[in-house]
Amino acid sequence: MTFLVDLLAATLRNATPLVYGTVGETYAERSGVLNLGIEGTMYAGAFFGFAAAYASGSLLVGLGAALAVGLLAGALMGLLTVTLGANQHVSGIGLTIGLVGLSEFVNRLLFRGGELQRIEPFPLVEPPAFLGPLAPIFSQYALTYLAFLVLVPLAWWILRGTSFGLELRAVGENPEAADAAGISVARTRYLALMFGGALMGLGGAVFTLASLGSFTLDIIAGRGWVCIALVIFGRWRIGRGVIGALLFSAVYSLQLRLRILPGWGDVPFELLLALPYLVVILALAISGRNVAYPGAYLKPYRRT
Amino acid sequence: MPALVVIAVCLTLTLTAGPILLAGANPLDAYGEYLVVPLTSRYTFLEVLVASTPLLFTGAAVGIAFRAGYWNIGAEGQLLLGAVAAAGIGQVVGELPPLVTLPLMVAGGAVAGAGWALVPALLRVRFRIDEVVTTLLLNPVALLFVNGLLQGPWRDPVSGFPESPRIAAGAELPQLVERSRLHGGFVLAILIIVAAWYVLARTPAGLRLRAAGLSPHAARFAGIDVPRTLLRAALVSGAIAGIAGMSEVAGIQYRLTGGLSAGYGYTGIVVATLGALSMPGVMLAALFLGDLTVGASSAGRALAIPSQLGAVVQGTLLLVTIGLLAVRRNRLSRAVEPAAGEVAVAAEQVTGEELPAAATAIEEAGELEVDGWPEKDRPDPTGESGRPPAAGESNR
Numbered sequence: 001m002t003f004l005v006d007l008l009a010a011t012l013r014n015a016t017p018l019v020y021g022t023v024g025e026t027y028a029e030r031s032g033v034l035n036l037g038i039e040g041t042m043y044a045g046a047f048f049g050f051a052a053a054y055a056s057g058s059l060l061v062g063l064g065a066a067l068a069v070g071l072l073a074g075a076l077m078g079l080l081t082v083t084l085g086a087n088q089h090v091s092g093i094g095l096t097i098g099l100v101g102l103s104e105f106v107n108r109l110l111f112r113g114g115e116l117q118r119i120e121p122f123p124l125v126e127p128p129a130f131l132g133p134l135a136p137i138f139s140q141y142a143l144t145y146l147a148f149l150v151l152v153p154l155a156w157w158i159l160r161g162t163s164f165g166l167e168l169r170a171v172g173e174n175p176e177a178a179d180a181a182g183i184s185v186a187r188t189r190y191l192a193l194m195f196g197g198a199l200m201g202l203g204g205a206v207f208t209l210a211s212l213g214s215f216t217l218d219i220i221a222g223r224g225w226v227c228i229a230l231v232i233f234g235r236w237r238i239g240r241g242v243i244g245a246l247l248f249s250a251v252y253s254l255q256l257r258l259r260i261l262p263g264w265g266d267v268p269f270e271l272l273l274a275l276p277y278l279v280v281i282l283a284l285a286i287s288g289r290n291v292a293y294p295g296a297y298l299k300p301y302r303r304t
Numbered sequence: 305m306p307a308l309v310v311i312a313v314c315l316t317l318t319l320t321a322g323p324i325l326l327a328g329a330n331p332l333d334a335y336g337e338y339l340v341v342p343l344t345s346r347y348t349f350l351e352v353l354v355a356s357t358p359l360l361f362t363g364a365a366v367g368i369a370f371r372a373g374y375w376n377i378g379a380e381g382q383l384l385l386g387a388v389a390a391a392g393i394g395q396v397v398g399e400l401p402p403l404v405t406l407p408l409m410v411a412g413g414a415v416a417g418a419g420w421a422l423v424p425a426l427l428r429v430r431f432r433i434d435e436v437v438t439t440l441l442l443n444p445v446a447l448l449f450v451n452g453l454l455q456g457p458w459r460d461p462v463s464g465f466p467e468s469p470r471i472a473a474g475a476e477l478p479q480l481v482e483r484s485r486l487h488g489g490f491v492l493a494i495l496i497i498v499a500a501w502y503v504l505a506r507t508p509a510g511l512r513l514r515a516a517g518l519s520p521h522a523a524r525f526a527g528i529d530v531p532r533t534l535l536r537a538a539l540v541s542g543a544i545a546g547i548a549g550m551s552e553v554a555g556i557q558y559r560l561t562g563g564l565s566a567g568y569g570y571t572g573i574v575v576a577t578l579g580a581l582s583m584p585g586v587m588l589a590a591l592f593l594g595d596l597t598v599g600a601s602s603a604g605r606a607l608a609i610p611s612q613l614g615a616v617v618q619g620t621l622l623l624v625t626i627g628l629l630a631v632r633r634n635r636l637s638r639a640v641e642p643a644a645g646e647v648a649v650a651a652e653q654v655t656g657e658e659l660p661a662a663a664t665a666i667e668e669a670g671e672l673e674v675d676g677w678p679e680k681d682r683p684d685p686t687g688e689s690g691r692p693p694a695a696g697e698s699n700r
Contacts, residue, residue: 270448
């Protein structure tokens with residue numbers, strides 16, 4: 001029972017950065033842009049969020065910095081893929097290489113080879129006492145509450161229920177028709193990329209400002225690519241993407257716990273960790289031609 | 305194209321002056337340290353060739369695939385699988401002579417790399433499933449596979465480190481020059497690039513590959529089996545990336561390690577893009593980035609600029625090049641518009657295609673020169689629903 005409660009708590013905690021990243025990537029892709037810069041954007045959010053919090057002594061300044069870096073990264077992706085119409089995947093890979101490099105470069109400049117710098121991270125929210133044994137589940141970071149209780153419903157509602165969401169989906173499905181209907185394709189895609197980028201930056205900052213309180217190299221460790229997989233796993237829906245993030249996080253948290261139990265040391269947990277990627281590829285293979293990609297996926301739009 | 309690359313390099317150096325100033329160094333000194341200093345001493349010059357070796361392989365691998373219009377982002381994973389195969393063969397060959405073991409390891413690396421590329425390629429040609437995502441997602445899987453091997457069955461029993469046991473002496477690539485790390489992999493890479501250049505430029509198979517990349521519709525219309533061409537390009541690309549892994553294992557590390565590849569598969573994308581997807585271009589770009597890699601570490605020592613600036617330069621260079629390419633393409637297709645007006649209208653009515661298809665046709669008639677980037681004619685990953693049948697299909 002304690003094991004289960006503990007596992008559930010860890011699942012929610014570990015899913016938090018994935019939720020930010022997945023929702024952010026969903027926005028980008030629904031507007032018709034595959035943003036492979038997500039890995040680098042999360043990395044830069046993690047580093048610059050930490051650096052700003054360290055320099056200013058305020059975690060909120062750190063969050064703001066992560067958000068701003070994400071916005072800028074999204075805007076840069078927009079400049080390349082929307083304004084210039086450059087190849088989306090090459091742009092995204094370039095963005096990731098550049099942002100990871102820039103973060104590590106500034107890291108070396110600021111904290112020149114010294115000992116690991118630490119900040120006091122966000123505390124866990126104290127759950128009310130009446131929850132009894134279930135209390136650990138609700139002992140989470142404010143960023144986790146923000147993700148599940150505010151961000152996910154809000155992002156879902158914006159996409160489904162507002163005119164901006166409708167425009168975003170229209171631009172991603174059929175930019176010619178959207179343009180003819182008087183929607184600015186470029187403006188909408190920029191907004192989607194910048195909003196998505198800001199969320200990716202926040203997702204990266206969860207690691208440094210909440211979970212760890214420090215920045216280490218390779219801190220994102222491919223979780224941006226996990227988000228890319230989750231978006232497709234969720235078929236570009238916010239809700240299903242979040243469920244995917246929870247499933248991945250449950251498996252991840254479970255293997256972390258099994259690993260330290262006696263008798264489990266020799267199990268190849270790498271196989272478990274590879275599951276989400278393989279499941280996505282398998283799902284794509286099974287649904288085959290019927291995968292409902294956003295209509296304008298990977299296509300730059302230019303007025304003719 | 306060469307002019308564009310020169311502009312891209314200059315623009316990148318201007319942009320990266322910011323971080324260099326931030327590090328408290330003079331940008332001009334830093335450029336000297338990055339680009340010139342590595343070429344001035346014997347040891348560092350040979351180190352440039354060592355650093356270029358994996359990039360020659362991955363650049364060629366990515367270049368061939370991109371040229372065919374197959375977006376292989378998975379060279380990193382294919383490289384790792386090639387490394388696993390080479391390390392596996394290298395551990396079991398025992399006393400066999402190098403003339404037997406080395407070809408065996410090259411073949412093993414190639415087969416493993418091609419095998420890792422097979423599933424995404426099949427999904428693409430059979431079901432039109434976008435290969436960008438599938439090839440990309442197999443990279444972390446390959447890394448997990450390597451880590452699983454190193455934490456489990458292949459963990460070095462002597463040291464206990466997560467590294468495989470050392471490969472047999474006969475499985476090591478020969479050293480080319482005394483007192484340097486330059487190994488036979490470099491020669492192999494050059495041979496592969498020359499062979500790839502010959503095939504692409506001078507053989508029917510190469511023509512089919514380029515045609516499929518430039519315009520799949522036109523290629524199909526000309527009777528080319530486009531899916532088969534794509535599948536072959538994908539497998540060749542994976543095989544070359546796999547040999548890159550073999551070369552690193554047998555020439556540098558002599559064992560499988562988790563940190564075997566410093567993102568060489570991704571850097572291959574930079575190399576191929578900068579080299580305009582042509583094999584001579586790939587060769588120059590790989591040497592240039594090798595120079596930059598060695599320069600980045602020497603600048604770290606001489607000027608106290610963190611060597612991570614090398615990655616910043618790489619990323620910026622890729623973004624600037626791809627941006628400039630897009631700008632030029634936009635200008636070109638605008639310039640073509642009046643001349644190709646009638647053709648374009650006709651093409652639009654028949655195929656529902658956008659203008660650049662017509663631009664391509666004109667280019668092939670020799671009136672205009674456009675680089676070999678397949679871009680606008682990318683097949684629709686959504687499948688055929690809601691789309692008028694292409695001319696080639698309705699005529700069959």
